[in-house]
Amino acid sequence: MNPDQWHRVQSLFKELVDLDQDTRIERLESVKTEDPLLFEELMSLLAADSDDTSLIDGFAIDQLDISQLIDHEGEQIGPFLIAKTIGSGGMGSVYLAHRVEGGFDQTVALKLIKIGMGSEQAIRRFESERKILARLQHPHIARLVDGGMTGKDHPWFAMEYVEGENLLTYCDRLNLSIEKRLELFLDVTEAVQYAHKNLVVHRDLKPGNIMVTGDDSKPLVKLLDFGISQIMDESEADQAGIKAMTRAYASPEQLNGESTSTATDIYSLGVILHQLISGSHPKEEFRSRNSHPKPFDKELAAICEKAMQNDSSGRFQNASDFGEEIDAWLKNRPVSSYSVKPMYRFNKWMKRNRAASLIGIFAFIALAAVVLLYTNELQKETERAQQEAETSEQIAGFLQGLFELTDPALSRGDTLTAFTMLDRGAEQIEEDLQNDPEILARMYDVLAEAYLNLWNTEKAEEIYKKSLAIKQDIYENDHNEIANSFHNIGHIYVQDGHFEQGDSLLTAALQIRRSTLDPNDPAIGLTLQRLGFLKLRTGQIDQAEELYTEALRIFETGTDNQSVMEAASLVNSLGMIHENRGEYEKAVSNYREAVETLRAIEGDDHPRVINYLSNLGYSLNLLGKSEEAEPYIAEAIEVAKQVRGERHPHTALAMNEYANFYFSQGEYENAEIMFREILDIYIETFGEEHPAIPVIYNNLGNTRNNLGDFEAALEYHQYALDRRIELYGDIHSETAQSFANLATTFSDMERYEEALEYYNKALDIEVQVYGELHPETAYSYEAIGNVYKYMGQMNEAEQNYLKGYEILLEVLGEEHIETENARERLVELYEETGQDEKRDAFLGN
Structure with missing residues (x-):
């Protein structure tokens, strides 16, 4: 359509719109006969004119953007040369333009009123946007650069050109944490508060009007598009006819055609915040298919709910108050939107001031x-049945x-x-x-x-x-509270080495939770995590990895700190999987990620950092990078002392890792000194009867053995064995370990018959506890093979070496370091006994 045709359409439309129905039909028939294409265009415009959602009351012809029909590229507007079209809004089209006058380079977003929107009201609104931008000078609001009239008396203005992404897209692309998202959102509330102080209500806040520009390390928020804003000192009459809005972010008063105010922007901010945190719109009608909000923190949910109250008087008084609530959450201060109860505020204070x-x-x-006192109060309140559940939940949280x-x-x-x-x-x-x-x-x-x-x-x-x-x-047997108890007791069984009982309870807990909870509920993730640890302890590496991976997927759907922390824990656990497979580089990568993630959200002094640092150091040591490993192991102890105290068992656990490091480096005296200090802490904390005590006696026995003090080693190992039998019974993995350590000392003392007796006892237990196909079983076969070799019984040595090798090959794979070690033992045996044919056949030569 050329300009002459357009003027013809415009003239006919304005003629037709004023005619009565019968006369209009008659006139349209004549147009149809004369020019069918012109008739179709007019019918489209008349249909648009009857649409209640038109931007400005008046002629639909005034709302049709024919800017697309006219190429402005290369045209100069004021001191700017238009490069290309970059957008089209309600009343204006926006172009990328470059300054060609003034002696300096400048790129702007130049806005022209749409051709066809020539009504006085449309021009007045366009100029109002320019006036609004002129009064807003804020670092988070795109600023006005210039403005004027074209040679055809069409208003224009140039704005700061903002190159970037909208807020939601930016945050999702970088997978920002909830804290980082909220920090950016605070910049938005600051900009909106500034606009409100300057008597401007935006009225079209949405993610598309909130851009993030600049480097990812220093992002800058910019608020755009004040095209339908309202200046609060204008009369309602000045605003009459404005129906433009984005329904997904519009307040109830906007949707109902009622007066707007600063509360209108507060509502839109609440919707944006909900979407920013949960990943989905709060109203189902505006969500994409299969999109559901992720669960998020209850305090943040309360903030969103307050901002999105249907009654504008129930929302935040201003954007500043809104921002202060978010800032309170970030600083772990009471969020008044969530609760004003004294106990809630007290708990917040406790979390911020733990040491004091x-x-x-x-x-x-x-x-x-x-x-x-509060428990007594609970007893009285439970007499009111309607409030019983809520009250008990509050008291449980407070006691926790x-x-x-x-x-x-x-x-x-x-x-x-x-x-x-x-x-x-x-x-x-x-x-x-x-x-x-x-x-x-x-x-x-x-x-x-x-x-x-x-x-x-x-x-x-x-x-x-x-x-x-x-x-x-x-409760019924399938009640979730039953599952909670099964989970808790099963977790303790696993910690204490009662794997079969732990497996039974955790599996039952998982079945109940899967049948009663949402598939992504964190409770399911926690049980999967515990089961994964059990499978890892019992050598079922592939099953452990599957369970950990499924749990990680669940926690990665959450955005709250607890979900991020549990995800970091699972990344650490998957590092243990890699470590068990001999994939030490991958293990180191996982442990580093766990440390960095936890520190990013909880700082350097969270208790879990102690374990992650120890694991990182241990894996680096396995890689042969002892100089790089030692600082991490030492740092774990320093964090433990700072967080837990000098004499805490968690500190002793970190020290145990350092003692093991010394042991691996052959520094047996230093290892022994540290093991003795650990033993003192455990006895002081737990007493002589605690399960941790025989572990340290076992380590001291290994140290004495490597120092050549075999009699002392036997005493330590025998004590550890006796205590473990008392604690766990004859058939237990810990008991098997003590039998194997005693056997090692007997072997080093050349008391081979006794060594074989104790190694076979360990093997029998391991087969019962782990099954035949397990690395621990294989290690016992290998150790028995060594004893037979020392005794000169090469056939028996070969048989046991082969059993151990075949198990490791199947369980750990051909490239694992333990499998390679077992293969080398067989090769050495064949070479020492002159069995070259067996050696060659074994090596595939």
């Missing part, structure tokens, strides 16, 4: 008194927060006092909640977890089982 809140035992006792303080990381290692306070709390709860079994069971769970924080698995197991007994009386 636990200066002495008197503070702890005072807190315990609050717990008991308090009993976390029994962790010596927070109570300066005062474990005796912590145990005493927990015991007293358990007695009081049992006394006060006998008539409320549901809540009593929940309190037992809280207490048991507190004992776990103190590494007392025996007491934790006892209390978890009390909780389970109550739940089995009041």
Whole structure:
């Protein structure tokens, strides 16, 4: 369509729109006969004119953008030369343009009013946008550069050209953490607050109007498009006829055609925030197919909910208040949109001031008194059945927060006092909640977890089982609370080496959780993680990897800190898989990622950092990079001392890794010194009867053995064996380890018959615990082969070497270092015995 044809259409349209229905039909018939194409164009325009969603009341002809019919490329507007079209909005088309006058280079986004929108009202709105931009000078708002009238008296203005991505696309591309997303969103609230202070309401806030530009390391938010903004000191009459909006982000008052205000922008910001955090629009009608919001933090959900209140008076008073709530969440301060209850604010304070809140035992006792007082209050409140569930949930959360303080990381290692306070709390709860079994069971769970924080698995197991007994009386067998108990007790069984019992309970917990919860529920992920650890401990490497990978997928769907932390834990666990397969480079990569992720969201002093650093150092040492490994192992101890205290068992665990490092480097004296210090910490913390004690005696036995003090080594190993039999019985992996270590010392003493006896005892147990196809079983065959070789019984040595090699080949693969070692033993045996044909056949020559 050329300009003459367009003027013809325009003239006929304005003629037809004023005619009555009958006369209009008659006139259209004549046009149809004269020019069928012209008739079709007119019918389209008349249909558009009757559409309620037109931008400005008046002629539809004024809203048709025929700018696309006219090529402006190469045309100069003011001091700018148009390069190309980059967008088309409600009233104007936007072009990329370059300054050609003024003596300096400048690229702008130049906006021209659409051809055809020549009504006074349209021009007035276009000029209003220019006036609005002129009064807004803010680093997060695209600024006005220039403006004027074309030679044809069409208004234009040039804005700062913002090259980048919209907020959602940018955050998703970089997979930004929830904290980084919120920091960018705070820049948006700051820009909106500035506009509101300058009496401007945007009225079309949406992701497409919020751009992120600049380098990814220093992103800059820019707010665009004030085309339908309202200046608050204008009368409603000045705003009449404006119906433009983006429905997905429009407030209820906009959709209803009512007056707008700053609260309109607050609503739109709430929708954007929800989408930014959850990955999906809060309203199903505006979501893409198969898109569902990811679960996110309850406090952030409350902020979104307040911003999106249907009643504008229920929203935040201004954008600044909105931003302050987000800032409060980022700084772990109370979020008033979520709760104003004293206990909630108290818990927030506790999390921010852990060290200050636990200066002495008197503070702890005072807190315990609050717990008991609040428990009594709970008993009274449970009489009101309607509020029972909510109240018990609140009290459980409050007690969880308090009993976390029994962790010596927070109570300066005062474990005796912590145990005493927990015991007293358990007695009081049992006394006060006998008539409320549901809540009593929940309190037992809280207490048991507190004992776990103190590494007392025996007491934790006892209390978890009390909780389970109550739940089995009041719930059906497939209730999720039953699954919770199965998960908790199964976890303890795995920690204590009772793998068969642990497997049974964790599998049952997983079945219930899968049948009652959403497939991406974190609870399912946690049980998968525990089962993965069990499979790893029992040598079922492939199954462990499958379970860890599925759990990781679940936690990667979450955006809250806890999900990110659990994902980091699973990356660390997958590092253990690689380590077990001898893929040390991959293991190191996983451990590094786990450390960096956890530190990014929790800082350098989170307890899990201790384990991840130790693992990283250990794998580097396995790679032969001992100089690079040692600083990480040493750093793990320093973090442990800072977070847990000098005499905490977690610190001792990190020290154990350092002692093992010394051992691997042949520095047996240094290893022994550290093992003895670890033993002192464990005995001081747990007493002589704890399962950790024989582990250290075992390590001391290995150290003495390598120093040539065989008699002392036998004493240490025999003590460890006796304690393990008392703890676990005759058939247990720990018991097998002690038998094997005693056998090693006997072998080094050349007491070969005794060595064979003890190695075979270890082998029998391992076959029962792990099965024939397991690396530990293979290692015993290899060790037995060594003893027969020392005794000169080469046939028996060969048979055992072959059994061990075949198992390792099947379980670990041909390229694993342990498989290669087993292959070399056989080759050496064949060479020493002159069996060249067997050697060649074995090597495939």
